[in-house]
Amino acid sequence: MGIDVAGSTFGIHTDTTSYVFAVTDQGLLRHLHWGGRIDLSDVIAEPLWELSTNDLIQDVTPQEYPCHGRFRYNEHCLAIKFADGGRELDLRYAGHDLAADLVVHLHDEKGVRVDLHYEVLEGIDAIRRWAVVHAEVPVRIEAVASAQFHIPFRDLELRNVAGRWGAEFQEVVQPVSSKVVLESRRGVSNHHHNPFAVLSRQATETSGRVWGMALAFSGNTKTVVEQTQYGQTLVQLGINDADLAISLAAGDSFTTPAVVATYTPDGFDPLSQTFHDYGRSLLNPAPRPVLYNSWEATNFAVTCDGQIALAHRAAQIGAELFVVDDGWFGRRNPEPNGGITDGLGDWWVDPVKFPDGLKPLIDVVHELGMSFGIWVEPEMVNPRSDLYAAHPDWIYREPGRDPDPARGQYVLNLAVPAVQEFVTTMLDGLLSDNDIAYVKWDANRPMSQVGAARDVWYRHIEALYTIVREVKRRHPGVLFEACASGGGRIDFGALSVFDDVWTSDNTDALDRLDIHRGYSLVYPPQAMRAWVTDVPNFLSQRSIGLAFRFHSAMTGSLGIGCNLTTMSDVDLRAAATFVQQYKQLRPLMHRWHRLENPSSNDYRLFQYSSPAGAVLFAFLPASRLGHTSTTVRLRGLEPTARYRFELDWQTHVARGDYLMQRGVRVWLQGDYASTIIRFDRVED
Ligand code: GLA
Numbered sequence: 150m151g152i153d154v155a156g157s158t159f160g161i162h163t164d165t166t167s168y169v170f171a172v173t174d175q176g177l178l179r180h181l182h183w184g185g186r187i188d189l190s191d192v193i194a195e196p197l198w199e200l201s202t203n204d205l206i207q208d209v210t211p212q213e214y215p216c217h218g219r220f221r222y223n224e225h226c227l228a229i230k231f232a233d234g235g236r237e238l239d240l241r242y243a244g245h246d247l248a249a250d251l252v253v254h255l256h257d258e259k260g261v262r263v264d265l266h267y268e269v270l271e272g273i274d275a276i277r278r279w280a281v282v283h284a285e286v287p288v289r290i291e292a293v294a295s296a297q298f299h300i301p302f303r304d305l306e307l308r309n310v311a312g313r314w315g316a317e318f319q320e321v322v323q324p325v326s327s328k329v330v331l332e333s334r335r336g337v338s339n340h341h342h343n344p345f346a347v348l349s350r351q352a353t354e355t356s357g358r359v360w361g362m363a364l365a366f367s368g369n370t371k372t373v374v375e376q377t378q379y380g381q382t383l384v385q386l387g388i389n390d391a392d393l394a395i396s397l398a399a400g401d402s403f404t405t406p407a408v409v410a411t412y413t414p415d416g417f418d419p420l421s422q423t424f425h426d427y428g429r430s431l432l433n434p435a436p437r438p439v440l441y442n443s444w445e446a447t448n449f450a451v452t453c454d455g456q457i458a459l460a461h462r463a464a465q466i467g468a469e470l471f472v473v474d475d476g477w478f479g480r481r482n483p484e485p486n487g488g489i490t491d492g493l494g495d496w497w498v499d500p501v502k503f504p505d506g507l508k509p510l511i512d513v514v515h516e517l518g519m520s521f522g523i524w525v526e527p528e529m530v531n532p533r534s535d536l537y538a539a540h541p542d543w544i545y546r547e548p549g550r551d552p553d554p555a556r557g558q559y560v561l562n563l564a565v566p567a568v569q570e571f572v573t574t575m576l577d578g579l580l581s582d583n584d585i586a587y588v589k590w591d592a593n594r595p596m597s598q599v600g601a602a603r604d605v606w607y608r609h610i611e612a613l614y615t616i617v618r619e620v621k622r623r624h625p626g627v628l629f630e631a632c633a634s635g636g637g638r639i640d641f642g643a644l645s646v647f648d649d650v651w652t653s654d655n656t657d658a659l660d661r662l663d664i665h666r667g668y669s670l671v672y673p674p675q676a677m678r679a680w681v682t683d684v685p686n687f688l689s690q691r692s693i694g695l696a697f698r699f700h701s702a703m704t705g706s707l708g709i710g711c712n713l714t715t716m717s718d719v720d721l722r723a724a725a726t727f728v729q730q731y732k733q734l735r736p737l738m739h740r741w742h743r744l745e746n747p748s749s750n751d752y753r754l755f756q757y758s759s760p761a762g763a764v765l766f767a768f769l770p771a772s773r774l775g776h777t778s779t780t781v782r783l784r785g786l787e788p789t790a791r792y793r794f795e796l797d798w799q800t801h802v803a804r805g806d807y808l809m810q811r812g813v814r815v816w817l818q819g820d821y822a823s824t825i826i827r828f829d830r831v832e833d
Pocket of ligand 1: 444474475524591593632633634635651653654
């Protein structure tokens, strides 16, 4: 792995891939290769032809970072406005620096410099790209993507996940026959399109060439996939240019979020493995505690005694962390119509619900051997709160109009330094005054009425990251969970500051299997929170047995959200057994493999591996038409190592190559049937 330069050709090499581009005689950066490993000395830059007077060289050249202006009509990465009203950019190669990463300088003599950064990720089969725009004269950026990629094929298939609240991460596959735009325009939450693109042609989980790119940004994003007229497919990722304007004074610069890009000739599973490796490299490596969360049990009706009662039961079933969700602060009580317009912003402990503060509860939680966590929604304010009364100007609001409430709340303008200071100080105080080990950071509505400040789409998220980093710096070891009405804030930007993500408010155990599978395409299991909750499920109204519910939640980072005070003793004992089993499986659940179900029955298969063994989860939602078995071929084992496992009530030992080549037969019966098979590596 490494970066090399031969003349005007640049090669960025991971263990198995190469990414190559060269400077053309016009000073443009022409992309030449992204795929299997090659040697720069072999690279041939075939001549490019202007096909006609309508297909000029600037458009025909697949450029690393095309800008708006001149003869460029496909998607461009950068558009700016100069003080004289001009908008034409003409960026040409102006040198490079090669140190830990490669920085290629592009320059427009009208006063703009762009540095393109290329980095090989240590120990991960992926590269990272981003751009820095330097203004030598005052300019206004109107579009600024992080990177453009070129895949030398047409007729590719695009994979992404799409959805909405309660239905996040639904895998979507579509042919790219023209241009596809996947975007978010909501500012703080995005359940709709996740900022990544996976391109392939006739690939499976284990075969076929696959290219994947993911953007590390949690706000408005835009991913464009365009089949060009010239036999290629371009992919561009970055901050969404919709409603964006970023003004730079002379001497200012703007750094885009990064894109992580990876290629494999071996299908989606290895691609996902690389993305998971990258995700894990951002995360705190400690195993995540089994948590109990009170939200579905109590909603806003949180009281000290009620939480203590839940805490006793949570400890009894083996929870390691007890999290009080919404409702503990301010005057956070629903109105008779169910609406809630007070509390957010007033981060003082409600003296009615907690007459002696949080300490009595936290003390009990600690005595029970658990750590304590708390819910906050720091970017928001309710109109009836004291904070809003004191600072009505702190929210996003169009002059001369009433602000838009959603869920009875407004969004604070985090780009304002005083607001950032308030949020940072509030969290610092909360964590200093109370022994808190875990913060669930929620954001339950999109931004609106941002007015003239068209850079807040970016600045808000930048401030969010800064605040979380600063609070973590002051309180090392505290874990932060990213939540935005469920899974609205999951991306590599969020994972670079948060430790956990709340995947979806949809806690139906069957729906969750689809959500988890979609999530697994790019993001690692370690961060994926999943709870077991009561039935009938509040959303699906479906009643699924406890074993299936636990097994489904155990495919991620286990949590429990049931009302444990009304749970039967039988179920409490069963829950304790599942939690104990999960704790024993947790060390084996390192890598997450996307298995294909080769059976016509609707088996759902999740497999994890680690050097010590593997875990297979199999689910059969509904038995149909005299169902049959499925044969599951495992992945990620050592071919020559031996593994002990139990199948059909018998203990077996088999080599990794047998389990990966031939596999094991799994046969479930009934509806909502599920099983876990554990494979322990046997010492030779
Ligand atoms: C959002 C979250 C839930 C819960 C509620 C509390 O909907 O996704 O998990 O925290 O807010 O209001």
